[in-house]
Amino acid sequence: MTIPLADLNTMQEADFVAALGGVFEHASWVAREAAGARPFASVAALHAAMRGAVETASDTTRLALLAGHPELAGRAARDGTMAPDSVAEQAAAGLDRMSDAEVARFAALNAAYQDKFGLPFILCVRRHGRASLLSAFAARLESDAATERRTAEAEVFRIAAIRLNALVSGDGPLRTTGRISTHVLDTVSGRPAEGVAVSLHEVVSETETALVARAVTNADGRTDAPLVAGRPVPIAVYELRFALGDHHRRQGLALAEPPFLDVVPLRFGVSDPEGHYHVPLVATPWSYQTYRGS
Amino acid sequence: MTIPLADLNTMQEADFVAALGGVFEHASWVAREAAGARPFASVAALHAAMRGAVETASDTTRLALLAGHPELAGRAARDGTMAPDSVAEQAAAGLDRMSDAEVARFAALNAAYQDKFGLPFILCVRRHGRASLLSAFAARLESDAATERRTAEAEVFRIAAIRLNALVSGDGPLRTTGRISTHVLDTVSGRPAEGVAVSLHEVVSETETALVARAVTNADGRTDAPLVAGRPVPIAVYELRFALGDHHRRQGLALAEPPFLDVVPLRFGVSDPEGHYHVPLVATPWSYQTYRGS
Amino acid sequence: MTIPLADLNTMQEADFVAALGGVFEHASWVAREAAGARPFASVAALHAAMRGAVETASDTTRLALLAGHPELAGRAARDGTMAPDSVAEQAAAGLDRMSDAEVARFAALNAAYQDKFGLPFILCVRRHGRASLLSAFAARLESDAATERRTAEAEVFRIAAIRLNALVSGDGPLRTTGRISTHVLDTVSGRPAEGVAVSLHEVVSETETALVARAVTNADGRTDAPLVAGRPVPIAVYELRFALGDHHRRQGLALAEPPFLDVVPLRFGVSDPEGHYHVPLVATPWSYQTYRGS
Amino acid sequence: MTIPLADLNTMQEADFVAALGGVFEHASWVAREAAGARPFASVAALHAAMRGAVETASDTTRLALLAGHPELAGRAARDGTMAPDSVAEQAAAGLDRMSDAEVARFAALNAAYQDKFGLPFILCVRRHGRASLLSAFAARLESDAATERRTAEAEVFRIAAIRLNALVSGDGPLRTTGRISTHVLDTVSGRPAEGVAVSLHEVVSETETALVARAVTNADGRTDAPLVAGRPVPIAVYELRFALGDHHRRQGLALAEPPFLDVVPLRFGVSDPEGHYHVPLVATPWSYQTYRGS
Structure with missing residues (x-):
């Protein structure tokens, strides 16, 4: 083409x-x-x-x-x-x-x-x-x-x-694309969390979000492709949502109802459309952390 | 009385x-x-x-x-x-x-x-x-x-x-009350984060939340009183929201627009109304973590 | 007296x-x-x-x-x-x-x-x-x-x-004392880690450490008394050591030999003898974190 | 050959x-x-x-x-x-x-x-x-x-x-090698920590360690090659040591003397010689965390 x-x-x-x-x-x-x-x-x-x-x-x-x-x-x-x-x-x-x-x-x-x-x-x-x-x-x-x-x-x-x-x-393309990617680690088992449903939403206003992408983590705890790639990442506030409770139930853990952690939202802003935003989730049923990774 | x-x-x-x-x-x-x-x-x-x-x-x-x-x-x-x-x-x-x-x-x-x-x-x-x-x-x-x-x-x-x-x-009251409390630590400065606006919301449905309490952290990074106390904590999903971006701006840090982290939501479930849910936020402009504390 | x-x-x-x-x-x-x-x-x-x-x-x-x-x-x-x-x-x-x-x-x-x-x-x-x-x-x-x-x-x-x-x-004593304290949280169970042997060592040189205090965590995951208190904390590098592997074995977890985490050392410097150094450990068998708390 | x-x-x-x-x-x-x-x-x-x-x-x-x-x-x-x-x-x-x-x-x-x-x-x-x-x-x-x-x-x-x-x-070699790798993230700046001196030591006994490898992190916060690769990782307890204080000083941060965090040791056990042990450090001058990554 x-x-x-x-x-x-x-x-x-x-x-x-x-x-x-x-x-x-x-x-x-x-x-x-x-x-x-x-x-x-x-x-x-x-x-x-x-x-x-x-x-x-x-x-x-x-x-x-x-x-x-x-x-x-x-x-x-x-x-x-x-x-x-x-x-x-x-x-x-x-x-x-x-x-x-x-x-x-x-x-x-x-x-x-x-x-x-x-x-x-x-x-x-x-x-x-x-x-x-x-x-x-x-x-x-x-x-x-x-x-x-x-x-x-x-x-x-x-x-x-x-x-x-x-x-x-051709060689030397212009830098016009950014990326949003994630990675889910389960620190109860010390392994990547496989099969976790992840969705990415743009936070349009205090009460409105719009779905950007859906994926499920693979055996390495990553999505097969970045959630956004091959284009600029629109300047916006985003929310990643991870079905962490479902993951822990699949691991055979008995969770309370509602579990302490179920759907975990990570909310972050993108100000650099050509940047790489790697936003991992390191989690147990009782804790989690995130950071801008690389 | x-x-x-x-x-x-x-x-x-x-x-x-x-x-x-x-x-x-x-x-x-x-x-x-x-x-x-x-x-x-x-x-x-x-x-x-x-x-x-x-x-x-x-x-x-x-x-x-x-x-x-x-x-x-x-x-x-x-x-x-x-x-x-x-x-x-x-x-x-x-x-x-x-x-x-x-x-x-x-x-x-x-x-x-x-x-x-x-x-x-x-x-x-x-x-x-x-x-x-x-x-x-x-x-x-x-x-x-x-x-x-x-x-x-x-x-x-x-x-x-x-x-x-x-x-x-009188002595030996029945245990009929629980608590939700928080604590904000700023690990850029190594000090409690003072003056952070915190709100607690009940997540009523996918699209509706209801305000439960508002507070501002004191010099120890805590709220002067627990966000919920003196009564059972209703079984529900809650969201704590922290105005972290405002805190970092007050510290003189230059943040992008939108900042990577601005309002940080921590979403958690309460299944034990008589329990103590201590949900701290340990944060920098580029990372945060939470866990069920004590 | x-x-x-x-x-x-x-x-x-x-x-x-x-x-x-x-x-x-x-x-x-x-x-x-x-x-x-x-x-x-x-x-x-x-x-x-x-x-x-x-x-x-x-x-x-x-x-x-x-x-x-x-x-x-x-x-x-x-x-x-x-x-x-x-x-x-x-x-x-x-x-x-x-x-x-x-x-x-x-x-x-x-x-x-x-x-x-x-x-x-x-x-x-x-x-x-x-x-x-x-x-x-x-x-x-x-x-x-x-x-x-x-x-x-x-x-x-x-x-x-x-x-x-x-x-x-009398009233208004001079501030001449500091403190070293800790707190161990187990984020597999979401509870304080009880019964964890903790020792505090002064790092005298690259090859020499000197024992300062020993304690075992109580039901709240803390030691009954701070590891150092009631005196200035000598300016030095310290190492806290936590018998985390033993704790996880007591919880019934099957650990490899050697376990990924066994004795966890947290090394930190004290430059303010009248300060409070609260150095918690938030851990699973596969992860841990620490920070200067309050 | x-x-x-x-x-x-x-x-x-x-x-x-x-x-x-x-x-x-x-x-x-x-x-x-x-x-x-x-x-x-x-x-x-x-x-x-x-x-x-x-x-x-x-x-x-x-x-x-x-x-x-x-x-x-x-x-x-x-x-x-x-x-x-x-x-x-x-x-x-x-x-x-x-x-x-x-x-x-x-x-x-x-x-x-x-x-x-x-x-x-x-x-x-x-x-x-x-x-x-x-x-x-x-x-x-x-x-x-x-x-x-x-x-x-x-x-x-x-x-x-x-x-x-x-x-x-030829095709289908036997799996006889493992790896130890690391990654240093600076969550004050939200970027990989470049130029951090890292050493890997085998913990031979309570008082003796033996140097295994030395490296310096690159622009992505990783070492150019894994610290151990191309051979089985001997079953042992290891300690990674990171010159974190030097990194923060290079970033222009004013640290106390001694700094709260200077040389950070991460001690971990290897029980699977053919496994990949990715042991990252996510740090600020006042906090750090590690986990078994992938």
Whole structure:
């Protein structure tokens, strides 16, 4: 599905632009500029060349690049005039299935932002959970125009990096993915806890959580794959839940009803979407501990 | 407010009966029987004498004692014909402010129980949270008549013990109270964590929790008083929540947003209402542990 | 055995001086001076008055006070001309039963110190373990005369505080004692670990430890008394050793030979002789943790 | 250095016997028997064939196989008549550099064993530390002849397995190696602790330890290679020592002198020489924990 970097380095310019023209929204000129700098030794070098093309463009062109982005959950999304990558990105963040109240909230924020800065609000939505997205939006509304121009462009480069990684295979990919993983150790038996049901939830608000992933631990007490991987981990508060009581019952331990520990929640925040969050559980029927591991 | 055991030992029988006639619901004859066995060396001995009076009564009398109890959240409660102690006990369990669905649920259970056993369902409600109360009710409906008679009487003796402890002061009180306490240690500084906001919640269902107590830790990292004390700890699942992120910010630590650990929940079950549940938190910004302490 | 502060406040001056004349070594004039400031509201106020008497004395007098102290493990000790309190204090630190090499080491240090500062080396030996005592001695030899005068006097006041607390009873005693305590929790059973043999050792060198105390945990998992209390905890590295394997065998657990955990050592340093070092062990057959508790 | 299994499967029988004749001590007939069963799909299958050759031999032959083994630290070792593999194995266990007292102890045990069973004492020494070797020797002296025959043969098969793995490369090697590894996590910073000096010691007696390995943790808080790997982990008590105080000082933390935690010892027993003992340290300046990990 992906195009080898080696192919991109040797194909006709028109094909190169056709392949990468969508990396920057409605701005295939960025790809055209970068084409002249081929060959690239790595995907990161290709990204740097595209970024350089933007940073050396005229102010008018750079403004137009920003202006060409769709609003978050805005009119373009509802009208079906949004670029396909943006459609997918906003859908992944759940922006295509919001309540009426949320739609109204976004509409008000978008309007306020457009009023103040004369530009659409641009954010790399794949790096944010719902609560983080709203708080980032509110915070950036408080910013000044110059800072906000820089911030918006930085987000554009982040969006481009994720799109490039999805399109191109080759050495030196950009670091655009993080991970959430876990490990369950049973210190009554001194062995990994196998067969423990684990679920990961995003804590959306004080009363609402949303399921992100489910898994069962294997013989090494880990899940076969990380609970989140291959993408940025959205900035958010998460809760891991472990069916520890069920595990101890399977071990033949007699537990009281309710047991002292049954479903154990571990609540933690992710602030670095490209980080690795290893959150183990070391437990007995009467104790547990966790820490950010590695 | 309480009557010294020594006074009970020497007062007129009529006064003794007036004082303790309500310990067994609508059955002042139990107090009268026990009066003859005075003096009592301890409150526990007094309770044992009252229990003995019941256990040596005729079968008819014992059945009448059970039949005299009000249903849980039943007609007597609604009609205002329930004994004052029962009113207070059912209110403490929240049975006076249920949703219509809950009222209907209890009505159906009460009817089924009365149908099957010909008696009201009797439970020492102070020892149960909402979920436990319903599951105990459902479980006992599955029992047989002989077992259920014994269980109901055992509950009557538990109710009597709590009432006696509330009425009488003296040596050898009955063990009718439990405790939930906590302790917060900051292992970055090696000191108790002072000023940490702690709240205790009963986990009523997957989506509902009810606040039980709030406190702030003192210089020793403990709350000035246990979060629950002086009464049975209702059988339930609880969640302690600690404002750990705020504590670390007050210590001058720079935390990410959101911090790895902010509000830390410790979820645990209480199955022994007369037990001491000491649930400490030993924490840094990147790790924590808990265990059932002492 | 101790004299009530109230009695000291009202007795004849001569008796007061007789009682407290030895608090400052060979310097009963300090007590005589302080007598005039009676009555004292607390033992701490009495100490402050004696300290004030020293601090307002002439330089010559203050120097004589320092000069009147015996060397550590020095000639006065061997000749039997040392004041009784000093004899006991040096014995408690083990300075009366040193190897020939140690005696020689102290002799050399004492000579070097006397050479450099013209005074005996003064240290509140009850606050130091063997290794700390030698390292403090070496460090102070590097100091300058003015600093060393202040340091020596501060040690004299510490010695006096301990002696006063031993002599006088009353409100507001000086804080001259620390504590080492422990607590063993078994998180397989969720209960305090009873009957665990615990020993406390001072780590004298890489290859030598000296037994300080032995105890067995009670039903609450604690020792009936702290392992060290009622005196300063000598500055030193300590090791607590817990017979954890024996405990688990008594619980009926089948352990391998050798077990993963058998005798568990917890090694920790004490730098604050008046501090409380609570060092618990939270353990299973396959895990343990400790922390400075409170 | 090793011979590919494929080559062994196809070479002349004489070469096969030359290659594997030493796998069973002074018993090249075992290899000759096994040669007829070629080809082998795995090293394990080859071992099973050799074992089968022994188990189907006559009682006399089997006894002679046992009788052909050298004593542990016995006359053959001193006379230089021991097979080369045995020389290396006994040297690895330190049996070539014992004190006179230990030599005498072994001589007495060897004599007693020979007296009782008419055979040399056979043990796979690579699986035992010094203390374990002596306790196993003493325990087996208490056994009866039939059990001891079986035990001795099982040890012969273990010795053969280790020798085969050292000689032959190919699929399905026998499981003859274990591991000791560690991992240091700093929960003040939430990161692996890099640059921590770690040493592993065998606890030979209450007062004697012997260095096994030294390493320094890398950026992931692990040592680049396990502390023990590629061989059985001798049955023994071990102590890991971590220079934790130095680590915290490098992090810029101000520690008291002595620090609460400086060199942290983790003492643990190994009873399964082919097991993986992962023993991590999760620590702050005021707390630590360990557990058997995976």
